[in-house]
Amino acid sequence: MKKRTGLKYALYILSLWLLFISLFIMSYDKNLFISISTYFSNKDIATLLSKITPKNIVFISSFIMIIAGFLIFLYLLFSFNSGWSVTCTVSDVKNESHEHLEFLTTYVMPLVFTDVNSKRTMLNLLIMIVAIGMIYVKTNRFYSNPSLALLGFRIFRAKINDRGIKDFVIICHGEIDNKSIIKYIKLDDNTCLAKIIK
Template identity: 65%
Template sequence: MFVVSTLFILVGGLILWLLANSYRGGWSITCRVSDVSDENHEHLEFLATYVMPLVFTDVESKRTVLNLALMIVAIGAIYVKTNKFYSNPTLAILGFKIFKATIHDRGEKQFVVICRGQLTDKSVIRYIRIDNNTCLAKLDK
């Protein structure tokens, strides 16, 4: 079990490194944001709804382990399918916050914005779109 856990940690570290390197370029021009609302409560909803019941599951039998694995895969599929991947509490641990905001860049569009730091009305950011409704942003100073 230790070898499998170590393997998963290494794979996760590799994916994080690849993701960080893929986002080094490609940032937008500086843009202004407005209508900012805090969406950080999504982390707590994720924990309370999905993680806490799974943590307290007894894994003594093979059937329970199989049930736990199926539930984790199903929860992951639901979050990816509904584009709620940004509500993962790991992002909060890494210092990211979630906001809904209107970005003024060649027009106006409302996005779920993931960024480090506090986003306020009139903040100036650079962003990279993750999908049609979600973007990763950094505050421009």
């Protein structure tokens, strides 16, 4: 089965939604809008670029990533209309939703209070976000997603009984237990997105 690496990175961007919102608020600078307004008056791109600060770059980048996160969520919402498995039962269900909180406290919160006023800290922030993303995908922790938790998704570890029994990390909207019947779509060999039938 082809691994959905692109989807994993998309989920990583979505997982940082709260961070980008925080950086967006912290890096707001009304002078940026004054500079943009001046540019539209005199069309002098050199003057505009000279007034762009590291804080402005973080503000613009955060805004772009917030929009990207919203689009990723819409993609997830509408892209899984087909491709579901047949109905299956689950067993040995364990709630792993604490993974959301661990990712938030370990990776996101330390970056929230980053000083965005200098080029050095902006570069450090970029390096950390890229490095954490690579670790996040390589170690298959992409399901530890606080943004999905806010939207009501939970993480479970369970055995799925579908032409054999296999352990999966299951992401689903709502609660499952040993009596649940689900359909699922594999995200990789050990992780799946499930919807609860009953």
